[in-house]
Amino acid sequence: MSPSSRTSLPPSSPRSLRRPLVLALTLTVALCAAVAAAYVVRERHAAPVAAVLPPPPVPVGIGTAGRRDVPVRVTGIGTVTPFNSVVVRSRVDGELQQVLFREGQDIRKGDLIAVIDPRTFQAALDAAKARLAQDQAALTNAKLILGRDARLGKEDFASQETVDTQTSTVAGLEAQLAQDQAQIDSAATELSYTRIASPIDGRTGIRLVDEGNIVHATDTGGLVVINQIHPISVISTVPQADVPAIREALAAGPVEAQAISREDSRVLDTGTVALMDNRIDPQSGTVELKSVFPNAQDSLWPGQSLRVDVTTATLRGALTVPSGAVQRGPDGAFVYIVAANGTAAVAPVTLGPISGGVAVVESGLADGQRVVTAGQYRLAPGVAVAAAPAGG
Incomplete structure (x- = not known):
């Protein structure tokens, strides 16, 4: 292609190029200004609306001051x-033949709980009874002799010395009979100790000695503890x-x-x-x-x-509130009361005894006033309150 055949384009002037750019910039600035103005208008209208909306009531526990009898x-x-406790021990020495209680059993006073081999003690009792019988026979014979000597003495066939000697013999045998009876009583008592009964009503503990063991009166551990x-x-x-x-x-x-x-x-x-x-x-x-x-x-x-x-x-008819209503401050105890308009107010109180979840109020409240029992940490005087839902 020859130079003479090329199409010739007119050169672009600088003025024609600046005009679209200026137009675009103008539109952008106008748009930003409109957005900013809309935001300012919205904020100016929204702020007064938010300022006039009251805060929601604070949910709290609410109770009532009332009168009741309060134990101090x-x-x-x-x-x-x-109430009573006994360590059951053996009072004699011997073999523990029987244990007649169960561990942890309730027993009555006098119930038989153990038996110790009684044969030795039974033999001692039998021997004491035999001595008594022997001495009774000797006393009977001595009394017959004394009677005979006394008759002979009246007829001067027996001396007074003989009569006095026989009288002494009879008295000695009578004393021996008393001693024999004491031996019988002692042997019978020892024999009774072989049958161990509960001294109180109570419950047995763990068995301390098993059947077949030799127990002694000097043992410190005992057989069982009854409480x-x-x-x-x-x-x-x-x-x-x-x-x-x-x-x-x-x-x-x-x-x-x-x-x-x-x-x-x-x-x-x-x-x-x-x-x-x-x-x-x-x-x-x-x-x-x-x-x-x-x-x-x-x-x-x-x-x-x-x-x-x-x-x-x-305390009869004392004014009380739930103990959870009582708060402590620099000036002493106080409670939050619920005013007629539903807002919280501080009421200083003088307290009496507090027990069993109840506080006695000596002054500062009236019967029937509503008090806040839970949620006080969110309160201040004049704050609106509402009863919290059950379980909330």
Whole structure:
């Protein structure tokens, strides 16, 4: 192709190229300005709307102040002990022929529980009886001789010395008969010891000696331990500051005691205080109480550790709230009350005893006022509250 045949294009002018670029930039700036203006307008309209919406009520537990009889209790830690406990031992030496109890068996006082070989003791009893019979025969003969000598002495055929000697012989034989009877009683007692009976009502423990073993009166271990657990005792300790209240309660009549599990705070049994010890331990500043419980369900067991609540008085018609409502602050105890408009308010209170999940309010509340019992950590005076759903 020749140069003369090429198509000739007109050169582009700079002005024609700048015009589309300026137009594009103008449109972009206008668009950004519109977006910014829309955002500002939206924020200006949204802010007043958010400011006027009230916060939702705080869900809390709500209870009511009411009047009720409230027991005043003294609490101590105690240990269960048998009402009676006996280590059954042999009182004679011999072979243990029979064991007549089962381990863990409930037995009654007087039940036969073991037998020791009685033959040696039976022989000793028989020998004592034989000596008694022998001496009785000798005494009978001596009395006949004395009677004869006494008649002969009246006729001067026997001397007074002979009569006196025979009288002494009779008296000696009578004393021997008394000694023989004592020997019989002793042998019979020894024989009775071969039959071992339970000295108390109670429950047997683990057998300590098996049949066939030789036992002795000096053995320290014994045959078995019998514990009386119906009723059963609990020895507990309370601070010496509670001594006056307990003494006053004991003077007024029976004092209730509750045995309470330390694991789940369940009431295991209810009994009475039997006595307060006659001294305060100077080392710990505590005094021991002995309480007795029927233990009909075997809920108490010797050696068990538990809590003992002793009722020293009862406050009649006291104003109370659930103990969870009570809060502590720099100025003392207070509760949150629910005002008529549904908001929380602080009410300073003066408290009495707190026990069993109930707090006695001496002043600061009125009967029937609603109080917050849970969820106080989210509250402040004037905050709206609502009852939390059950289980929430």
